Amino acid sequence: MTGKRISFDQLRSRRWFDGASMRAFSHRGRLRQLAFSSEDFDGKPVIGILNTWSDLNTCHGHFLERAEQIKRGVLQAGGFPVEMPAITLGEILMKPTTMLYRNLLAMEAEELIRSYPVDGVVLMGGCDKTTPALVMGAVSACLPLIFMPAGPMLRGFWNGETLGSGTDHWKYYAEYRAGNLEASVVDEVLAGTARSSGTCMTMGTAATMMSVAETLGLTLPGASSIPAPDANHGVMAAATGRRIVEMVWEDLKPADVLTASSFDNAITVDMAIGGSTNAIIHLVAMAGRAGVDLPLARFDEISRKTPWLANIRPSGEYLMEDFYYAGGLRALMRQLDDLLDGSAMTVAGIPIGDTWADARLHNEEVIRPRSNPLGPDGGTVVLTGTLAPDGAVIKQTAADPLLLKHSGPAVVFADRADLDARIDDPDLPVTADSVLVLQNAGPVGAPGMPEWGQLPIPKKLLEAGVRDMVRISDARMSGTSYGTCVLHVAPEAHVGGPLGLVQDGDTITLDVAERKLDLEVSLDEMAMRRAEWTPRKQIPGRGYVSMYAAHVTQANRGCDFDFLHAGPEIPEPEIF
Numbered sequence: 001m002t003g004k005r006i007s008f009d010q011l012r013s014r015r016w017f018d019g020a021s022m023r024a025f026s027h028r029g030r031l032r033q034l035a036f037s038s039e040d041f042d043g044k045p046v047i048g049i050l051n052t053w054s055d056l057n058t059c060h061g062h063f064l065e066r067a068e069q070i071k072r073g074v075l076q077a078g079g080f081p082v083e084m085p086a087i088t089l090g091e092i093l094m095k096p097t098t099m100l101y102r103n104l105l106a107m108e109a110e111e112l113i114r115s116y117p118v119d120g121v122v123l124m125g126g127c128d129k130t131t132p133a134l135v136m137g138a139v140s141a142c143l144p145l146i147f148m149p150a151g152p153m154l155r156g157f158w159n160g161e162t163l164g165s166g167t168d169h170w171k172y173y174a175e176y177r178a179g180n181l182e183a184s185v186v187d188e189v190l191a192g193t194a195r196s197s198g199t200c201m202t203m204g205t206a207a208t209m210m211s212v213a214e215t216l217g218l219t220l221p222g223a224s225s226i227p228a229p230d231a232n233h234g235v236m237a238a239a240t241g242r243r244i245v246e247m248v249w250e251d252l253k254p255a256d257v258l259t260a261s262s263f264d265n266a267i268t269v270d271m272a273i274g275g276s277t278n279a280i281i282h283l284v285a286m287a288g289r290a291g292v293d294l295p296l297a298r299f300d301e302i303s304r305k306t307p308w309l310a311n312i313r314p315s316g317e318y319l320m321e322d323f324y325y326a327g328g329l330r331a332l333m334r335q336l337d338d339l340l341d342g343s344a345m346t347v348a349g350i351p352i353g354d355t356w357a358d359a360r361l362h363n364e365e366v367i368r369p370r371s372n373p374l375g376p377d378g379g380t381v382v383l384t385g386t387l388a389p390d391g392a393v394i395k396q397t398a399a400d401p402l403l404l405k406h407s408g409p410a411v412v413f414a415d416r417a418d419l420d421a422r423i424d425d426p427d428l429p430v431t432a433d434s435v436l437v438l439q440n441a442g443p444v445g446a447p448g449m450p451e452w453g454q455l456p457i458p459k460k461l462l463e464a465g466v467r468d469m470v471r472i473s474d475a476r477m478s479g480t481s482y483g484t485c486v487l488h489v490a491p492e493a494h495v496g497g498p499l500g501l502v503q504d505g506d507t508i509t510l511d512v513a514e515r516k517l518d519l520e521v522s523l524d525e526m527a528m529r530r531a532e533w534t535p536r537k538q539i540p541g542r543g544y545v546s547m548y549a550a551h552v553t554q555a556n557r558g559c560d561f562d563f564l565h566a567g568p569e570i571p572e573p574e575i576f
């Protein structure tokens with residue numbers, strides 16, 4: 001608890017509803033159109049419920065029911081719940097990539113909260129970018145918030161095998177391309193992995209970011225691990241509704257929760273769960289909103305001292321449902337208590353150390369104890385070198401260990417269309433030792449930095465039994481993907497980074513142990529190539545994409561818009 005307590009008169013929403021101005025009469029009176037009278041809202045905090053439900057977001061199908069359960073909790077605690085739909089970012093169907101729209105949802109969340117009479121908010125998200133987007137926007141809006149995670153879907157099954165979303169799709173699709181499976185089998189596998197509401201149930205971006213949100217202290221204890229269809233998920237929704245009302249009275253704001261320590265905690269957990277590489281971009285962006293500086297070097301420092309404990313696909317064997325039964329995130333955090341700052345505050349009003357104090361570890365195969373880690377250091381590694389002066393990342397736990405130190409000749413694709421046109425060409429001069437390079441797939445060049453970083457293995461190599469190669473791009477990769485994929489190369493090719501100057505046959509050296517990624521080309525030769533270089537494509541001159549391209553930062557700075565980083569407080573709206 002912060003010890004603060006505000007009075008009814010200090011509620012932000014009273015600026016809309018109190019007094020005898022024409023506007024105040026209008027604000028009170030027009031709520032009758034929705035069948036609300038003063039009994040509904042007088043003396044009560046107004047709680048906005050930002051709901052990212054949509055028929056086109058495959059992971060948020062349960063959000064209509066959960067919103068009602070949150071409302072029930074708000075009413076029980078003496079608040080006035082109002083549902084506020086926000087643009088959803090459905091990872092499966094939204095094109096070209098949800099990442100293009102993460103900042104749009106963040107802007108919408110911030111302005112929705114600022115412009116309406118709400119005193120606190122519940123953020124309903126989970127499918128990949130919805131979590132960072134809602135948190136980024138709500139942190140900038142500076143009102144009490146709780147994040148209510150969508151929760152993972154149930155395990156997948158097909159033909160007696162347990163399947164993970166994304167991860168097993170890639171695996172079976174590679175076998176289909178190699179000619180080892182029929183298309184109908186791929187269809188059956190997909191059906192077997194989409195059994196319920198909820199996010200992907202591997203440790204993809206969604207599960208990673210929900211875990212990160214809990215570790216940051218932004219959810220109630222244990223919220224991030226509960227499978228979406230479990231009745232306990234609805235119980236958590238109601239508890240979240242009750243708690244946000246209390247938070248308003250306590251005036252417990254994001255700035256009380258989000259500190260340098262809480263971000264270090266989040267990075268530590270990200271490393272221990274073998275989290276998605278996308279988490280790095282989102283954590284940098286969220287920290288930027290909270291005014292916390294998070295250089296990529298901090299991730300590497302923490303990665304080197306954090307053991308990998310969560311045995312979840314794509315890096316491990318099990319799925320998020322197993323993780324929940326094994327004790328969930330609280331049990332994992334308890335294993336790390338000497339590496340975490342237990343005094344960091346949470347939205348529950350207690351230090352995060354108190355949230356894991358009574359957590360029990362039920363399955364030491366799924367969540368490894370510290371005495372038996374899956375690996376000595378974290379899942380994601382930050383690389384720098386002549387090919388990535390501002391950094392790049394690789395998920396070492398999802399890569400072939402034999403490729404973590406590798407030199408090979410580049411096979412370059414100028415953009416995604418070039419990749420699709422030539423990757424399966426029988427005459428492509430590629431061997432298993434080649435390094436596949438994809439250019440112009442970054443934040444500006446794609447645009448939106450799509451998840452194209454798991455470049456497909458050329459068909460002729462698949463048929464020869466090759467299942468992994470070194471692949472390098474300025475793109476991202478789905479958190480459910482795997483392989484020796486170097487991602488987020490900064491600066492990206494489109495803005496003149498060295499990646500855009502790589503040519504076929506250049507030698508590229510990857511050395512994960514040394515954290516190095518080098519292009520073995522002389523400085524003179526690079527200067528000549530740079531003098532002749534021009535951007536590959538024109539960015540549209542109007543619309544959201546043109547604003548995005550003008551203001552998005554590079555991956556090492558979180559891909560937020562430069563004008564949305566923490567800065568001077570924005571005044572409350574005038575009410576006339």
Ligand code: FES
Pocket residue numbers: 058059090091092126127128198199200204206
């Ligand atoms: Fe929604 Fe994976 S598609 S979390």
